[in-house]
Structure formats: C-alpha cells, structure tokens
Amino acid sequence: MNHLISSSILSADFGCLEKDISMVNESASDWIHCDIMDGVFVPNISFGFPVVEYVKKVSAKPLDVHLMIVDPDRYLRRWKETGADILTVQYEACIHLHRTVSEIRILGMKAGVAVNPHTPVSLLNNILPYVDMILIMTVNPGFGGQTFIMECYNKIAELRKMIDDRGLDVLIQVDGGVDTENASRLVRTGVNVLVAGNTIFSSDNPSETIRRLKYPE
Ligand code: DX5
C-alpha cells in the first residue's frame, strides 16, 4: 500500500483557515490531522469542537482527530458528531483502553492509539487486534515544529514486526518533526501514515511540499 499524508492544521493560519484547507483539499494530502490539546495532558491548549466542526464543513478529506487530552471517554460521541473519521487517543491517558477503542469503533470511527516517545511499543501487544492505527509520537506532544527524536526509528521497526508477524491490519502513523528529508526513511522503516504540520505550512509552496512527502525521492 502507498503511504498516506495527514496534514496537521496546528500550523495553519487560523485567520484564513478556509484558504489553508482548500489548499489541502486540492493537494495530494489524504487526510486532515486535527490536534486537540487540553492544557492538562500536554502543556498547551489548541482548539476544540467549533473549529473542527468548521473544518469538517470545508474539508473534502477525512478528519484524523488526535486527542491529547485526559479522560477522552467523556467526549467520544461528541467527536463523532463533530465529524471525526479517525479518532486517536493517547495510551497514557486511558485506564481502560480496550473499552475506549471498542467504543470508538461502535460509534463508527476508526480507532487509533498514540504512544509518547518514552512509551515502549511492546505495551501495545494486547490492544493491537482491536485498533485500526497506532500513532508513534516522534516528538513530545504539545507543539508543532519540534525536532524528530531519532530513537523512534527503532520503535517503528519493532512495531512493524509485531503487526506483520501476527498478520494484522493496523496502520502505523508517525507525528512530529516529519519533513521531506526523513519521509522516505520513515516509509521504508514501515510507516503507513505521515503527519506533517510545520514543514507544510511554513513552506513557500505548501502543496508542493505535500507532494514531496507523498512521493519522496
Ligand atoms: C504535536 C502534534 C502534531 C504536530 C506535528 O503535539 O501532535 O500533530 O502538529 O507537527 P510538526 O509536523 O510541526 O512537527
């Protein structure tokens, strides 16, 4: 399967969001990534339901919603109603993770689980058959534009093997510090979905940057 690109609007211009989303709509991006931060799980607050509702209205691409919040169970149905197609929760924020991902699927969304850079992928062994995607955080969550943590290549390779050895159909997504330099190595290591924010929205030609992430040399 060809890898997918999920453009993170965290780095978009919120004064002209419609313009940035039309660019993504017309680009090679497969999904739109929405980062939800509560100021508790991560030391930052991003945006919430009204913004994502608007994004859904103007977006032609599936919404990939990444919850960096404590107690995500309180809002699963609300995210479905807001327009999430893929809903990812943080492993570290879920006490009853199996219940959470099951509920996400029952609500009709794809279920993702994200792991922080320090969380070993071996802890995912028992949840893998119940999820559609694992998100390996390649920076500490909370901010766009941070530097990729190199140790994450080992985690990606280890998770790729865990998934393939069991013949499971689970996507591997990476998020944080992805750019046109590391895209190709990430895909060769086993990544299926590249999230990118800063590298796209700070570039002079964002849709060309998306194309280069999608078709790296
Ligand atoms: C970080 C967020 C990311 C962020 C990626 O906490 O989860 O989705 O937007 O940003 P870049 O591509 O700027 O590192």
Ligand code: ZN
């Ligand atoms: Zn994210």
